Structures are given as structure tokens and as C-alpha cells.
Amino acid sequence: MSLRDRKRARTRQALVEAATTLFERDGYDETTIADIAAAAEIGTRTFFSYFPSKEELLFPESDARVRAAVEAIADRGPQEGPADVLLRALRRVGDDSDDLSGRLAALRLRYIREIPAVRGRALQIQTDAQGEIARHLAAAFPDQLDEVGAAALTGAFVGAVTAALQVLLADVDRLDDPAAVRAAVQRATDVALRPWSTGAGR
């Protein structure tokens, strides 16, 4: 990794950290891009060569999770069905994600509720990820799923889990309870996958 790349990564990180601190102190709307750029010691104009918009600061590694899910699909065992793979992908994504701890993650959860632009962006990211996963899933099980079937299955799975978590998200307190979260996810996946489950890998 060249010096150029390292420097760029460092600046990017500085931007995320500056934004996190400023968001915490002043709030989302009250923090301008100029503020964030200044705190990270770059020109305002330069900000836009790191992030295309303000919302994006809250999703700095949105593709890492997609990659993890795609890997989970690739690592499937010989007797796993599509549902088993989706469950494993969900588990892997849930594990190595700092989704419930960390300052940025806390802000993200809060702003997804409060700031329409952020919620919109989060939904877009999720939808895109879902499509990507569905495409890989169809490719991994060509004899069991076609494009539409894979999309429907993935959509049902992601939709169920997301909607269940949304209920918990409605009042924040319950999200602090990992057991409640796990239970909700468990029930959602049951709802979505009941007819598909082979029980493998559980």
C-alpha cells in the first residue's frame, strides 16, 4: 500500500472521527460539512472527494458487510440449502459488525430514526446489498433458484429480519438488550424461512 493510499485512508478516517465527535456534540443538522472538513484539517471542497454526501459519513464501510455475506455464500457446504446459507450469512454479518457498540453505530441508529435523509440512505444501502446477495445466491444454487426466486427468498428473509428489528428500534431501550434482539431475529428468520429450512448447519 503506497504512501498516497495510506495518507488517503488516514484522512478518510479522520473525517469519520471528526464527524462522529461533532455530531455527538452539536447534532446532525447543526454540523455542516465545512465544520467537519475543518476539524479534519482539509478544505471544504476536498471533502467531496472522500464522501459524496453528508449521509455517507454514517456508513463508511457499508460494502464490508456485503462482502462478508457474499463470502458466506461462497463458503457453503455441500448439503446446505439456500436458507441455511442465508442464515449463516446473517450470523456472520451480525458477528463481526460493531452494529450495537461504538459511537458511530450509536449515532447511525439514532439518525436512522430521526433524519429522513439518513433513513433513506440506509434503506438504499440495504436494498442494494439485498440485490447483490440475491444474485450470488441464484448463482450458487442454479438448480433450485432462478433470479426471481432468489430475489423473493432474499427479500423475504431480509424484510422479515429488518421489520422485526424495526419494532425493537421503535423504542431504543429494548435494543440495549441483546437477548431481545436475538429473540426477535430468531423469530423473524423462522417466519421467513420455515418452509426452506433443512436444519443443516444449525
Add this chain to the structure above:
Amino acid sequence: MSLRDRKRARTRQALVEAATTLFERDGYDETTIADIAAAAEIGTRTFFSYFPSKEELLFPESDARVRAAVEAIADRGPQEGPADVLLRALRRVGDDSDDLSGRLAALRLRYIREIPAVRGRALQIQTDAQGEIARHLAAAFPDQLDEVGAAALTGAFVGAVTAALQVLLADVDRLDDPAAVRAAVQRATDVALRPWSTGAGR
């Protein structure tokens, strides 16, 4: 309905029509709110007392569909289960919606693909509608569903249908084929509801 209300409705309609025409002629980004307001013969500032943002022009009756779905839930027969009700709601919403014809609907479909802000708003509207439906569903079947279960079921249902349609949306041509659309929806609901279906009302 008072004169005031009629006038207001007429202006609102004029805005939607002006926007439709201008979007068709010049494109979304190229059309400014000032243009639209001028074409509808109101002041630029006044636009924002009719629509809170430019995107909203593309979804002028987003709540009508939610109301239709909620009505479908209310009109349930004595032996219908949650899945049957969801299917009926989907059919009703699909029927009285001009989703596939009409100039505005065509623009909407196009811009959902092309303009991030529009896609984001569409997803938000869908998510909100989904939550509303889930709440009514839980209330309608208190002994079979709680909050989380209703959310998961509705999420799976909506997620499956949306994702399946998304595949067709990817290339526009197939959306013009009503049979393909119906088939995709059918398969998606099968995927999502297989374990729930009682067969009533079909």
C-alpha cells in the same frame, strides 16, 4: 368541501401536472422547483406549502394505497388468516392503482431507478406503509400475532414481492408484460407465505 379546499386541491393538481410535463420535457434534475411553481402559476415560496420537497411530487397519493390495504385488513372474513388478508390487501392495492399506466407513474418508475433521492423516498414510503400494515395486522389477529411476529410476516411478504418486482424493474421491457408481473408476484407470495396459507379466499 369549501371553496378554499377545492382551490387548494386544484392548485395541488396543477403542480403535479406541471411537474409531470416539465419532467418529461427536461428531465428531473434539469427541472427546478421555481420552474414548476411558475408553470402552475404560484410563487416559488408557496410550492413548499403544498409539497415539502421535490421528490414528493412523484408520490402525490402515497397514503391512498395504505388506506386501501388497511381497509382490506378490516374487511377480513371470519376464517381468514393473516396470510390471506395480506394477499387480499396486495390484490386490492394492485388493482385500483394506476401503477403501470399514466404519465406520472411512468416517470416514477424511471426515476426510482435513476435518481437516488427518489429511490430513497420510495423506500421510505414503502417502509412506513409496511409498518402501518403490520400494526393493523397485529391488532386484527391478537391471538395469532404479536408486534414482532406481525412485523416479520409483513416484512417477509412485502420484501419478497418488492424484491421480485425489482428484478423485473431492472430491465424495463419486462414490466410492460402484465403476465410476467403477475407470475413474479405469484411466486414471491408463494415464497413468503407458503407456511401460512390457509387457502381461504383464493
Add this chain to the structure above:
DNA sequence: ACGTTAACTGCACTCAGTGCATATTTGCAA
């Protein structure tokens, strides 16, 4: 060391959206 290429930055600009203060219109009752 040196030319090439990528990144940084200031400047000027457009446009969405908001707050405020003022005029106009409508609804309603006397």
C-alpha cells in the same frame, strides 16, 4: 532529479429548503 499523474484547494455558482414579515383571500357571523 524529473516529468507525469493524482490529489488538494479556493472561487464562483446553482439550487433546495427555511424563517420571517407582509399582503391577500376566504370563511363566518353579526
Add this chain to the structure above:
DNA sequence: TTGCAAATATGCACTGAGTGCAGTTAACGT
């Protein structure tokens, strides 16, 4: 009909996001 209160319409000034451009600076490969 008149007159008053509430809802609407509108102009103005402003903030902030985001873009295009042109000039500078810094890193890379040779």
C-alpha cells in the same frame, strides 16, 4: 353587506449541500 379572524400566498434574505473549473501541490515511476 360588512367586518373580523384564520388560512394562504408571496417576496426577501439567508443557510447549506453539492458541482465545475482552474491553478497549485504532492507523490509516483523511471
